[in-house]
Amino acid sequence: MTATKHIAAPRTNPPAADLEALRTALPLTDPDRHDLEDPRAEAAFAALAAAHPERVTPAGRPAAVKRSRATTPTGRTIQADAVMTSQLRTRLTEITGRDIAEVRITKYHTDSTSFWTVMCLGPRRREVPLPKGGPQETSSMLRTAFPDARWSLPQDYDTTAGTLTEHRSRMPAPLAPTPRQTNHDKAAAAARTSPGTWFPLQTYSSVRSVIAAAHRVRTGYEAPAYTPTDDAHFEARREPLDHGAWRLWIRYVNMPAAGESS
Structure with a gap:
């Protein structure tokens, strides 16, 4: 496992x-x-x-x-x-x-x-x-x-x-993670080492933020580390967490993208 x-x-x-x-x-x-x-x-x-x-x-x-x-x-x-x-x-x-x-x-x-x-x-x-x-x-x-x-x-x-x-409640301050800039080059490289495997990328405090991040992963918009090629692309999905937070997952797929989905 x-x-x-x-x-x-x-x-x-x-x-x-x-x-x-x-x-x-x-x-x-x-x-x-x-x-x-x-x-x-x-x-x-x-x-x-x-x-x-x-x-x-x-x-x-x-x-x-x-x-x-x-x-x-x-x-x-x-x-x-x-x-x-x-x-x-x-x-x-x-x-x-x-x-x-x-x-x-x-x-x-x-x-x-x-x-x-x-x-x-x-x-x-x-x-x-x-x-x-x-x-x-x-x-x-x-x-x-x-x-x-x-x-x-x-x-x-x-x-x-x-x-x-x-059902939306703010995450208590002592439990809230400290925001830090994500190294997307390392994240994309890690996903490429295991095509088809979902990796937890990061957590967001609102659905608006995780949707925007998922769009960047799928399209490479303002995130060149995820730029799709003719024979491979990145996929993204979101997972609801407690206190209104969301986790974004990504995976690398060795085939052309069929179209963006939520």
Whole structure:
């Protein structure tokens, strides 16, 4: 068994101008485009939506599924109305056979796909086991009920309050790594020694930063150590960690790139 190789330390976040240039270059349908939006702008729009819901609710949406949004210190919260809250709680009881107080959903990425992990908690905050197919049905139901949520981030659903809140907390200062500049030449060279093997590159404090870094690894933009060639290229994927942090993984592949993916 090959031991995990740590080849770099965390670095500082890229300039906001670089993130905005990358965001506007992505297609409108790319979920990374939304994740790269400035959190301050997101907070401003959320406050505007909460103050003037009649102006931001799309025409034709049934009153029973209207939602309001607000940004809290822990992350953005979306509020379902009483009817939707009751319907979701009833369905969760049918799926699990028990009363559910909270549902936690986290999106994970693998080499070839992504999926959601689901944890249901009872009134005493003890985990309630889900039956076969339960995780898929639960995540699908909540993602359908809250289409405006940023599902690239972990979400906590309170069945009593009817609120879906982003599970985002700042890393305590004593635990936060000291930012240091990554030596990308050494990182790329280490990855080339073992083609196809994923290496942990570094940790970032926000999803915007890790998306921008992954783009540089895949394209070589402002990172010549990763410049693709006719017969080889670098791939990158991100992994969610605690406290809203993200780890970036890279690998070297001896074949032409088929196209950039998240």
